[in-house]
Amino acid sequence: MAHPVVDGAAGGLVVTGLGKSFGRHRVLDDVGLTVPPRSITAVLGPSGCGKTTMLRIVAGFETADAGQVRLAGRELVGPRTRVAPQDRRIGLLPQEGALFPHLTVGGNVGFGLPPGPERASAVDRWLDIVGLAGTAGRRPEELSGGMQQRVALARALAADPALILLDEPFSSLDAALRMTVREEIAWVLRDAGTTAVLVTHDQAEALSLADTVVLLLGGRVEQAGPPAELYHRPVSLAAAAFVGEIVELAGDARGGVVSSALGRLPVRLPVPDGPVTIALRPEQVRLAAPGTGDRPEVTAQVVEHRYYGPDTVIRARLASGELVAVRAPGFAPRRPGETITLAVDGDVLAYPELSRAGE
Known part of the structure; x- marks a missing residue:
């Protein structure tokens, strides 16, 4: 079966024919998706469907058995290509934020920036963008979970990535905080014009935040399209049952x-x-x-x-x-x-x- 692909992504992320097995277990089977530039795409699916494996292949932390990954027209993964993770211009926002506890907030945001007089102003600018102006001198443990996630986002964006990957970034937050933080982060990403892929098992999160939702079931793309299309016109009973x-x-x-x-x-x-x-x-x-x-x-x-x-x-x-x-x-x-x-x-x-x- 040919995998569904969302049209139009010149300059964005294009994944085609992605395959991955661990032993005899086929985790990804002919997976394809297209993420237009300056948009948010949610990869939605249950635990074990292959969505995190796909994200790790795009980031460069895992190898693919087959397929191609291109970002802004540049091949990152292919039959004879595997660009190192640090050379891909891809930022990652993990589940826990993963801040360095021994550094201040400013030290975390500026970690990947070159030293020099402009570093401090860049840190202040990104903290202001994520709504945390004036916190550069504080320690991560002094911040709430939602504030820590915004610091992690500022750190990822400060490196000027061509793409940012969000791996279930709100799962550790309580329900009320989760809704507020995810809306704030989505606003920051759109305001910054960042191309983003959000991996989640939360249907409400995917439908409310993303421009495009890619539903991954059993290692294959079951359906891809605008959120309303997946909710109102699911292609299968399995898709209907998972999306709402x-x-x-x-x-x-x-x-x-x-x-x-x-x-x-x-x-x-x-x-x-x-x-x-x-x-x-x-x-x-x-x-x-x-x-x-x-x-x-x-x-x-x-x-x-x-x-x-x-x-x-x-x-x-x-x-x-x-x-x-x-x-x-x-x-x-x-x-x-x-x-x-x-x-x-x-x-x-x-x-x-x-x-x-x-x-």
């Missing part, structure tokens, strides 16, 4: 419409007639008042509910015995066994049975 939550139901497709326990529903993407697995996003299924004319309108029995603050997720059993999740705004408790009426908004995804690609 889905409710799976059995159905039968005929002429662009599927029949299911939730009624007859229009299909978003073409699917052959016959048995299918239907995939709905939880936000498509909602509570409805009986007799209001919503179509389809079906009843279900409440199994449980979970309150998450902004919304309540209600799990209910349909007449078919299948379970469905419903998101209701705010605090909307329902008693187990209570009968509720459901309606479905919009069209649905449907995939031929046994077509869960990538597994």
Whole structure:
């Protein structure tokens, strides 16, 4: 199968046909991706899918069995080429930031800069860019985890890389801080015009930060494209299930419409007639008042509910015995066994049975 590639990346990063095995285990299989200059691409996938191995090959810390890596038109990896990591002009922001504890903040940022009178001003400029002006004399342990990540970003950017790689850089932060720091770092990268690749297993992180998302499943590129395309038009059931939550139901497709326990529903993407697995996003299924004319309108029995603050997720059993999740705004408790009426908004995804690609 030819790997999907995002169009247009003159001057950016182009990876083609990348392959890597460890013993008999194939980690990467014909992986390709294109990162346009001054953009952020997220490589998304579960643990063990090969995304960190791919990042290490691009950085030069791991060798490839096959394939090519080009950056700004220059071949870094090829059949007869392997440029040393220090000569690639690639910066790396690892999970923990990896600051030198024996150096000040300023010493960390200026570590890779040539000595001279301009070094101090460059350090101050980058600290100002990442929102840490005035911290040059402090020690890393005096800073919060989010501030340390921004120092690490300043250090990486100060070396003027052609590309920066971010390896799960927010995973060690608590949930509230993670959201704030990742948005700040994305803003800095865009403001600096930096070409960046973010490796993550967090779907929300990939969808909210990146211009392009590359979904890696089982060592292969399952799908690549804009975030909204991966969420609303996933090419397989595996892609739909990983990029966000889905409710799976059995159905039968005929002429662009599927029949299911939730009624007859229009299909978003073409699917052959016959048995299918239907995939709905939880936000498509909602509570409805009986007799209001919503179509389809079906009843279900409440199994449980979970309150998450902004919304309540209600799990209910349909007449078919299948379970469905419903998101209701705010605090909307329902008693187990209570009968509720459901309606479905919009069209649905449907995939031929046994077509869960990538597994």
